[in-house]
Amino acid sequence: PPRFTAQNHGNLKNEEEKEEEEDRRDILAHRGSLTVRRWYPVGTVLAGLYSVPPLNEVVAPPPGMATRLCFSVEYRHSCEQLMVSLLRLGNLPPRFHGNIMLVELRLLPDDRRPRQAKARRTGPDPEFCDCFVFQVSGVCVPQSTLSVCVLSVEQDGKRHAVGRVLFPLEGELGQAGRVLWRDLETEDDTQVPCSELGDVQISLMYSPCLQRLSVVVLRARGLQLLTDAGVCVQVSLRIHTQVVKIKRSFVAKCENDPYFDHRMTFKLHSQHLDEACLRFELQQPNNVHSGERPPALLGVLVLGPFMYARGPQLQHWMDMVNTPQEPVELWHGLGRAT
Incomplete structure (x- = not known):
């Protein structure tokens, strides 16, 4: 009768580990394959693809001493939505540098509930990087005015009005996606x-x-x-x-x-x-x-x-x-x- 040689269990273990290692190398070489057993590699993130240039380089404030607001406006006719991107403030007066900056947005004349954004840091040029969506029909949007009120909040919670921007939308929606700078209207301007x-x-x-x-x-x-x-x-x-x-x-x-x-x-x-x-x-x-x-x-x-x-x-x-x-x-x- 044929004779079977006994195999060592340790050798079997080494062979299984060797097969798993080969499978792993094969998976790493073909990351799109779904025929895997125990390894599920996702890959690595290339940080260079996601590097964002500083906001100062993208929307540098224009020269001047007036306090300015940087934002963009876009209207999407397909879904009747007004997209307002609030970017940053520029040339903020020194007395407000240490305070928290808030911005309240309304779409006049119908909008009664303000949308609020808080600055992500303090200083002369606080940044926001917030996006707001207003649902408004294409018939009403040319008759609307975007109101942006800038507030300064002290440590005790008291609010002070820094200024506001009233931006009529009529004739401005054709410049969608362009970064806009507008001077804040203050009491001194009136x-x-x-x-x-x-x-x-x-x-x-x-x-x-x-x-x-x-x-x-x-x-x-x-x-x-x-x-x-x-x-x-x-x-x-x-x-x-x-x-x-x-x-x-x-x-x-x-x-x-x-x-x-x-x-x-x-x-x-x-x-x-x-x-x-x-x-x-x-x-x-x-x-x-x-x-x-x-x-x-x-x-x-x-x-x-x-x-x-x-x-x-x-x-x-x-x-x-x-x-x-x-x-x-x-x-x-x-x-x-x-």
Whole structure:
């Protein structure tokens, strides 16, 4: 009968390890193959393929001392989406270098919920690198305006407005993908009256827990006085067409740039914030005390939600609603009574 030679178990083990090593080499040579037993190599990452140049080299700020915002805008007609890429700030004033920078984006006039981005570092040129998507139809997008408000947050949580950019989308969507730089509009940039009737500076603050709306008429400038009488401000709180409350300030001295700093408070429930508005009337009272002749009207301003206001007037109201317990100051141009 045939004779079988006994094999050593150690040799069998060595042969199995040798076969596995050969399989491994074969797999490494053909990484796309799926006929593997125990080894599943993925490969190595080539870091050179993923190296990103520094943001300073891609979007270096243009020369100048003004604080600038770097962003890009693109509209996708297939899905009716507006893509806004927020990149960085440039030439930030030194007093804000150590603070946290926040940016709030809205698409006026319909968007009431702000999109917020936080800078990834501090310093004179903080970076964001965030992308936001706004769902808006192709019919409405040319009539919309992108509002970008830059805020500085201190260590104690207090916020300060650095400036804002209002970017009308009409005529700008054809430059999709191009990096845009825009100067921030600050209070210092508004020293020239924005209307022929003059400007008024208003501070608004709403307290949800107290259900109270606080209004401070700070000052006015560039008024076109009609008489030598003083100037006062009448503020009326309205809900729809109903006048809820009317209050007046004291009569300031007769000058083109009167100073008021007059505070008024109104009771307003939270559910009426989208239905109420404030109407400001700058008046010159008559010298005749008979009361028959009405005061001379210098200009009118309405602050409120989308139902009543547009542009900066709407933005001021929405900033007040979205930052409760914090005063929001802004200059507004006076209009004619309608």
